[in-house]
Amino acid sequence: MNSTSDLRFKVITGDAGYVLEDVPHLSDYIAGIPTYPNPLQSNPAYSAVKQYFVNVDDTVAQTIVVHKSSPRGTHFRRAGPRQRVYFESDEVHACIVTCGGLCPGVNTVIRELVCGLYHMYGVSKVLGVEGGCKGFYSRDYINLTPKVVDNIHKRGGTILGTSRGGYDTQKIVDSIQNRGVNQVYIIGGDGAQKAAELVYEEVRRRGLKVAVAGIPKTIDNDIPVIDKSFGFDTTVEEAQRAIKAAHVEAESCDNGIGVVKLIGRQSGFIAMYATLASRDVDCCLIPESPFFLEGKGGLLEYIKKRLQENGHMVIVIAEGAAEGLIPKNQKTRIQLEGLGSKLHSDFGLWISQRIKDHFAAQDTMPINLKFIDPTYMIRAVPSNASDNVYCTLLAHSAIHGAMAGYAGFTVGPVNAKHAYIPFNRVTEAQKKVVITDRMWARLLSSTNQPSFLGSRDVKAKNEEEPSTPLLDGENSKDETGTNDVAAVL
Numbered sequence: 001m002n003s004t005s006d007l008r009f010k011v012i013t014g015d016a017g018y019v020l021e022d023v024p025h026l027s028d029y030i031a032g033i034p035t036y037p038n039p040l041q042s043n044p045a046y047s048a049v050k051q052y053f054v055n056v057d058d059t060v061a062q063t064i065v066v067h068k069s070s071p072r073g074t075h076f077r078r079a080g081p082r083q084r085v086y087f088e089s090d091e092v093h094a095c096i097v098t099c100g101g102l103c104p105g106v107n108t109v110i111r112e113l114v115c116g117l118y119h120m121y122g123v124s125k126v127l128g129v130e131g132g133c134k135g136f137y138s139r140d141y142i143n144l145t146p147k148v149v150d151n152i153h154k155r156g157g158t159i160l161g162t163s164r165g166g167y168d169t170q171k172i173v174d175s176i177q178n179r180g181v182n183q184v185y186i187i188g189g190d191g192a193q194k195a196a197e198l199v200y201e202e203v204r205r206r207g208l209k210v211a212v213a214g215i216p217k218t219i220d221n222d223i224p225v226i227d228k229s230f231g232f233d234t235t236v237e238e239a240q241r242a243i244k245a246a247h248v249e250a251e252s253c254d255n256g257i258g259v260v261k262l263i264g265r266q267s268g269f270i271a272m273y274a275t276l277a278s279r280d281v282d283c284c285l286i287p288e289s290p291f292f293l294e295g296k297g298g299l300l301e302y303i304k305k306r307l308q309e310n311g312h313m314v315i316v317i318a319e320g321a322a323e324g325l326i327p328k329n330q331k332t333r334i335q336l337e338g339l340g341s342k343l344h345s346d347f348g349l350w351i352s353q354r355i356k357d358h359f360a361a362q363d364t365m366p367i368n369l370k371f372i373d374p375t376y377m378i379r380a381v382p383s384n385a386s387d388n389v390y391c392t393l394l395a396h397s398a399i400h401g402a403m404a405g406y407a408g409f410t411v412g413p414v415n416a417k418h419a420y421i422p423f424n425r426v427t428e429a430q431k432k433v434v435i436t437d438r439m440w441a442r443l444l445s446s447t448n449q450p451s452f453l454g455s456r457d458v459k460a461k462n463e464e465e466p467s468t469p470l471l472d473g474e475n476s477k478d479e480t481g482t483n484d485v486a487a488v489l
Contacts, residue, residue: 009422017071020059023401023409023420026086026211029204033405035084039121054080054400060419062225076225079397079411079418086405087182087211089122094402095141095181097129098158099188099195103219104234105383105391106187108153110160112395113185114144120396121403127181132163133195137171141179153388156380162188167195173202176210183211183402189218190427193410197423200408211402214410215394216426219379222267224431225421226412230394232270233386235263235378239274242374243314247280249370250312257303257313257355257369261348263378264318268433271318272443282306282313283449285321285351288433289440291452293325293354300358302450307365317348319375325351348373393418 010028012020027033038053046052059075066073096113098106110128117123127141142160152159176184176199186196196214203210216223221232239262246258262271268286275284283302285291292298306313325347352371359367383391397411397418409420433440435451444451 009424014072017073018075019073020075020077021422021425022077023422024200024204024407026209026405026407028407029207030209033086033209035086035405036088038081038083038085038403039089040081043120045119052081053083054078056082060414060417062414064415076414076419076421077406077409079401079420081400082404085121085403086209087403090124092117092121092123092183092403093125093127093179093181094123094183094185095127095129095176095179096144096160096185097133097135097187098160098162098217099132099186099192100162100164100217101189101219102157102162102379103217103229103231104156104238104379104381105230105387106158106217107149107155108383108388108391109187109215109217109230109395110144110158111149111153112392113399114149115146116392116396116399118146120399127179128160131161133167133172133186133192134163135161136175137168153391154382156382165191169195169198169202172199173206173208176203177206177208182209183213185213185215185398185402187215187217189216190223190430192217193223193423194427196410197408197427200423204407211406212408213398213402213406214423214426215398216410216412219270220264220267221269222430222432223412223426224429225414225425227414227416229412230387230391231383232273233390234381234384235270236273236277237384238378238381239270239374240278242372242378243274243278243280243316246314246370246372247278250314253368254311255307255365255367256311257307257315257367259315259317259348259352259355259369259371261317261319261346261371261373261375263375265320266430266432268318268321269431271316271321272433272439275316276443276446278314278316279446280314281316281447282310283315283447284317284443285315286318286433286435287320287322289321289435289452291322293351294358297450297452299452300355303355304359304365307367317351319347321347322351323347 010022010024012022040046040052058078060078062074094117096110114126117126126144128144129135129141130139186192193214196212200212216229218229219231219235221229223229242260246260250256250258264270266287268288271284271286275281293300352369356369359365394411401409401420406420410423410426411420
């Protein structure tokens with residue numbers, strides 16, 4: 001096999017087009033680093049497990065639907081405990097930080113990191129960094145023990161507090177070095193994973209024995225490579241309450257319209273899956289699917305048609321859908337410090353008003369429209385059972401990776417197998433709904449809404465959207481693909 005590596009990229013190639021996008025290891029830059037037997041060998045909880053160590057050569061394929069002549073393709077290092085570890089239990093001094101917006105499951109990840117380190121590896125020194133990345137050097141750390149975190153998974157939010165951007169990497173690593181921290185667990189979205197990558201690079205430049213593990217968090221489910229983000233199942237489930245309320249409001253009056261705005265600035269996964277789960281939705285609008293309001297085949301014409309047929313309708317809108325339709329003089333765009341994120345115009349309120357104005361001007365079909373925005377109610381809830389299990393697996397995989405000496409990585413499921421993924425792979429782009437794939441076709445079939453795309457638009461979309469694995473392998477032409485988001489665990 002051949003390999004190339006630098007601070008960020010470590011690629012190993014093999015026969016038949018095999019490519020391993022590996023993650024950096026402490027032994028890459030610390031010579032003669034000692035190893036120790038894994039404490040799991042004497043852990044009673046694992047005594048009944050037939051094979052609890054992962055083979056060092058195990059990898060996970062990014063693409064699992066292939067043809068007989070296809071190259072083996074890109075792989076990632078499989079997550080899990082190794083037979084030898086690079087930290088002794090009493091040597092470990094870990095810290096945990098949460099960054100970015102709230103998301104169901106953050107407290108569960110914190111709990112399982114603390115309890116996993118303590119119960120699996122006998123680690124008793126775990127600190128919590130308050131207030132996001134800036135807290136490394138502007139706030140005191142707090143001691144985290146299994147007793148402290150015992151019930152936090154039942155609460156929403158994060159017990160550590162959070163913030164966005166505005167951090168100083170040098171000061172973060174200074175604090176890590178001064179406090180003797182040697183394992184850093186960073187929970188957050190693409191901005192936090194970029195921060196984790198910068199922290200790792202500075203740690204490596206200084207030659208420190210510090211493992212930096214990223215646990216990807218985004219309620220939008222827009223992190224690439226991994227099957228899904230934690231909190232996504234909970235969000236889709238909670239969205240059902242808003243959709244049900246909108247449906248009740250709409251069908252309880254003549255020409256009732258219920259409009260529900262859901263989270264999704266750049267990607268419409270929440271709106272799409274909430275719509276499919278509900279079956280009460282007549283139209284779903286997401287950022288990836290362009291549409292127009294007026295004229296033949298437009299949204300307003302479709303609304304009128306549905307009202308004439310059913311007497312009511314429900315519309316689900318992702319917060320970033322068709323922002324380009326809003327006149328520029330009605331927009332306010334604000335750059336978030338250090339992140340380059342945009343605060344999107346409130347498209348839900350805007351389109352609700354446009355619908356009202358349109359039918360008021362016609363004066364032939366009076367409507368009764370109710371607008372529901374459950375965004376902050378959804379973000380603040382604790383995670384459901386499915387996400388609690390998923391958060392546990394993420395936390396344990398991160399712990400195993402750090403103990404095994406992997407120095408800088410993000411963890412997540414790839415085709416239902418947890419893997420260690422290079423930081424750059426989860427920060428280089430955002431995952432989006434591919435509207436020329438079958439999952440979007442399933443939604444159109446469920447809502448009976450028009451695609452709002454002509455044949456020319458479809459051709460253009462096919463050309464601009466290269467085939468990439470989505471939540472259920474939709475890009476393959478093989479109709480047997482079943483790796484749906486609900487089947488990840």
